[in-house]
Amino acid sequence: MNCKHKAFYLFFMIFFALTDLYSQNFTISGQIKDGETGEDLIGATIIIENESGVGATTNVYGFYSLTLPSGDYSLVYSFIGFKDQKFKIHLDKNIIKNIELATNASKIDEVVVSAEKSNKNVVSNQMSVAKLDLKEAEALPVLFGERDIMKTIQLMPGVQTAGEGSSGFYVRGGSADQNLILLDGAPVYNASHLLGFFSVFNSDALKDVQLYKGSIPAEFGGRLSSVMDIKMKEGNSKQLSVSGGIGLIASKLTIEAPIVKDKGSFIISGRRTYADLFLKLSKNEAQKNSSLYFYDLNLKANYKIGENDRIYLSGYFGQDHFGFNNVFGFDWGNKTATLRWNHIASEKLFSNTSLIYSDYSYLIDIQVADFKIGSKINDINLKQDFDYFLNRKMKLKFGGNIIHHTFDPGFLDAQESSGINNIDVQNKYSIESALYLSNEHQITSLLTLTYGLRYSNFTQIGPGDIYTYNADGEVKDTTVYNDWEAVSSYNAWSPRLGLKYILSENSSVKASYSRTNQFLHLMSNSTSGTPLDVWLPSSNNIKPEIADQWALGYFRNFKSDMYEFSLEAYYKNMQNVIDFRPGADINLNPTIEGDLIYGKGRSYGLEFFLKKAKGRFTGWISYTLAKSERQIESINKGAWYSAKQDRIHDLSLVAMFKITERLDVSAVWIYYTGNAVTFPSGKYEIDGQFVNYYTERNGYRMPDYHRLDLSINLKNKKKDFYDKEKGIVVKPKHVFESSWSFSVYNAYMRENAYSISFRQNENDPSKTEAVQLALFKIIPSISYNFKF
Numbered sequence: 001m002n003c004k005h006k007a008f009y010l011f012f013m014i015f016f017a018l019t020d021l022y023s024q025n026f027t028i029s030g031q032i033k034d035g036e037t038g039e040d041l042i043g044a045t046i047i048i049e050n051e052s053g054v055g056a057t058t059n060v061y062g063f064y065s066l067t068l069p070s071g072d073y074s075l076v077y078s079f080i081g082f083k084d085q086k087f088k089i090h091l092d093k094n095i096i097k098n099i100e101l102a103t104n105a106s107k108i109d110e111v112v113v114s115a116e117k118s119n120k121n122v123v124s125n126q127m128s129v130a131k132l133d134l135k136e137a138e139a140l141p142v143l144f145g146e147r148d149i150m151k152t153i154q155l156m157p158g159v160q161t162a163g164e165g166s167s168g169f170y171v172r173g174g175s176a177d178q179n180l181i182l183l184d185g186a187p188v189y190n191a192s193h194l195l196g197f198f199s200v201f202n203s204d205a206l207k208d209v210q211l212y213k214g215s216i217p218a219e220f221g222g223r224l225s226s227v228m229d230i231k232m233k234e235g236n237s238k239q240l241s242v243s244g245g246i247g248l249i250a251s252k253l254t255i256e257a258p259i260v261k262d263k264g265s266f267i268i269s270g271r272r273t274y275a276d277l278f279l280k281l282s283k284n285e286a287q288k289n290s291s292l293y294f295y296d297l298n299l300k301a302n303y304k305i306g307e308n309d310r311i312y313l314s315g316y317f318g319q320d321h322f323g324f325n326n327v328f329g330f331d332w333g334n335k336t337a338t339l340r341w342n343h344i345a346s347e348k349l350f351s352n353t354s355l356i357y358s359d360y361s362y363l364i365d366i367q368v369a370d371f372k373i374g375s376k377i378n379d380i381n382l383k384q385d386f387d388y389f390l391n392r393k394m395k396l397k398f399g400g401n402i403i404h405h406t407f408d409p410g411f412l413d414a415q416e417s418s419g420i421n422n423i424d425v426q427n428k429y430s431i432e433s434a435l436y437l438s439n440e441h442q443i444t445s446l447l448t449l450t451y452g453l454r455y456s457n458f459t460q461i462g463p464g465d466i467y468t469y470n471a472d473g474e475v476k477d478t479t480v481y482n483d484w485e486a487v488s489s490y491n492a493w494s495p496r497l498g499l500k501y502i503l504s505e506n507s508s509v510k511a512s513y514s515r516t517n518q519f520l521h522l523m524s525n526s527t528s529g530t531p532l533d534v535w536l537p538s539s540n541n542i543k544p545e546i547a548d549q550w551a552l553g554y555f556r557n558f559k560s561d562m563y564e565f566s567l568e569a570y571y572k573n574m575q576n577v578i579d580f581r582p583g584a585d586i587n588l589n590p591t592i593e594g595d596l597i598y599g600k601g602r603s604y605g606l607e608f609f610l611k612k613a614k615g616r617f618t619g620w621i622s623y624t625l626a627k628s629e630r631q632i633e634s635i636n637k638g639a640w641y642s643a644k645q646d647r648i649h650d651l652s653l654v655a656m657f658k659i660t661e662r663l664d665v666s667a668v669w670i671y672y673t674g675n676a677v678t679f680p681s682g683k684y685e686i687d688g689q690f691v692n693y694y695t696e697r698n699g700y701r702m703p704d705y706h707r708l709d710l711s712i713n714l715k716n717k718k719k720d721f722y723d724k725e726k727g728i729v730v731k732p733k734h735v736f737e738s739s740w741s742f743s744v745y746n747a748y749m750r751e752n753a754y755s756i757s758f759r760q761n762e763n764d765p766s767k768t769e770a771v772q773l774a775l776f777k778i779i780p781s782i783s784y785n786f787k788f
Helices: 003-020 149-153 275-279
Strands: 023-033 046-048 054-058 063-069 071-078 087-089 099-101 129-132 160-162 169-171 177-182 206-212 225-232 240-248 248-259 262-272 291-306 308-326 330-346 349-366 371-391 394-414 424-425 428-442 447-462 463-470 475-481 487-506 507-518 521-522 533-535 544-558 563-580 596-612 618-629 649-658 663-672 682-686 689-691 704-717 721-722 728-730 737-745 757-761 768-773 779-787
Touching: 023 371, 046 063, 054 063, 063 071, 063 371, 071 099, 129 149, 129 225, 149 206, 248 291, 275 291, 394 533, 428 533
Parallel strands: 023 099, 177 225
Antiparallel strands: 023 063, 046 054, 046 071, 071 087, 129 206, 160 169, 206 225, 240 248, 240 779, 248 262, 262 291, 291 308, 308 330, 330 349, 349 371, 371 394, 394 424, 394 428, 428 447, 447 487, 463 475, 487 507, 507 544, 521 533, 544 563, 563 596, 596 618, 618 649, 649 663, 663 704, 682 689, 704 737, 721 728, 737 779, 757 768
């Protein structure tokens, strides 16, 4: 550690130590891990027996710290799905205690489908958050045999699918680009494969998934609506582990192993589709010479370099490829990398330093015409985070980051033989920085406040020709800026406030307010986004988007936490929302900023959630009643109109039943109101040609959507053996596990509308007829999974 780091840590340690200077308080701290794999356990609890409201939880790296007056205590370390460990301690000095919890195999009538504390929804200080249990997701029906966390999270209240089969989603009336998706801290700018039918996340490589719909912690910023925080596994530090699966269109393989046992580990997880292999069997020469596939590769390694230090290196590489008979090709993909250093500076101060890289790009190769079209965005981010466990009633988080953004809005690279002129829309550059501070403060045993503040600065920098526009979107002036010269700068203060009040052992009320700012904007004319969409930064013409959200919730559990219930109401106000002028072209347009128009938005709703978390029969009901609207002066005569993602009703019913230890079944039924859409209200004739007449923006609705999915999962029979020395039947230490999954997507063959287009009647051109396109009628699938 260099002198600057030492001085920095020493300053904070001395400053915060003043609170305990004259008191006989001591701290017990350490890390809690999975005893079978060595993985850090996020959210494990440490409680003091016979002292209500006294305890701690581990952070995202399994670290905990609990400060208590000197004395004798009985500590209970617990995590759902693991055996509790109890210890008696005499606390007369600071103690470091690292714990490994053993898994607890539940009996069939004691099934718990959560990896969280059973009453966490009541006692947690956080509201408006959806935590995805990856084991629970394994039992649900899937499309084409591929498990997808993005589709599973859409079954939660306040989260809506962007369309049939799509992995894109909306949160509380926001647009798809207002969701920040992080993989080990790196932003993923396009989270879809195969034009949205699959997400880029291979569930086998993931450890934890949380979606913040509101009350977003101060450590996050940059998007208006939500943050999806995804953590990859670290890898098994105890022994070699191999798992994989074979499905209808894709196969996957994951390898985990120690680098040095209990000191370091790695994980390699890959997935690839093989539809292109079947094309080779076609008798059609054009299809035979075509290709269609995607692949993912997740890599991560960690190593403990001292008692208080650990380094991590993780990466994701994913690519889609579509080629047709050497006529054209289309490739797009993401690359991310995260280098992280964890340092335990003291028994109370935990440090996390990260260097993060993210890149998204696409390339269209029109081979028959000898030209290529492409675009990309990449970031380099340096981030520093601290957790300071001040005392048992206050936990501070503070830190900051600085990001360099590079935007390539588009280029056309043509050969001389094509007869097409090259186009190169100039790159755009910006610096985004932030500082934050938050405190989780237990005022009394019943009342807890979480308050924080985030300061952000976003500066557009040169080099480049910077345009200004008149009211009609025409260029009126051009200014040339040099390297690193500031063009425009925005400062933003984002307060965050949360309140929790415990009404009883089984119920609580929570309230929150948060302001969020968004400096990056997606230029897209589609509903759910496509690989061709272009990201642009806030500039001298594009102001940052701003949102203020208020939420109020009631949380209650029943029958010893067997049932979980929550009801949340929210209201969100948005400023500087973006839309397009009629006829705007988003691709290869150097003056796209002149085609943008601005206004405001609002969304509000009620979210109902009831879950059965224990027993052979589990599942949940999720219902959202909501409204999302926009107001832009030049649209709809300045009146409020429905946003395209406006859905009044959204209902999900999820049921899972464990028939035996080996066999379980599940069903998911989905219903939602059709999206708001603009259809022609009539037509008129000009010079013998019929032209559609449009009135209100998004004044019509797509047909309502509903669908039933079914699934059966069958595990292999585990073979026990007879131990002659002990005279008992025991389970082998190393077991080959396998299972079959059978799913039916859209079981009752509902032809849901994917799109509706209009055309003239062949027999009578004066008449217009609507044509509905349905994508999937019914899709059965089968997959085989294994682990050893």
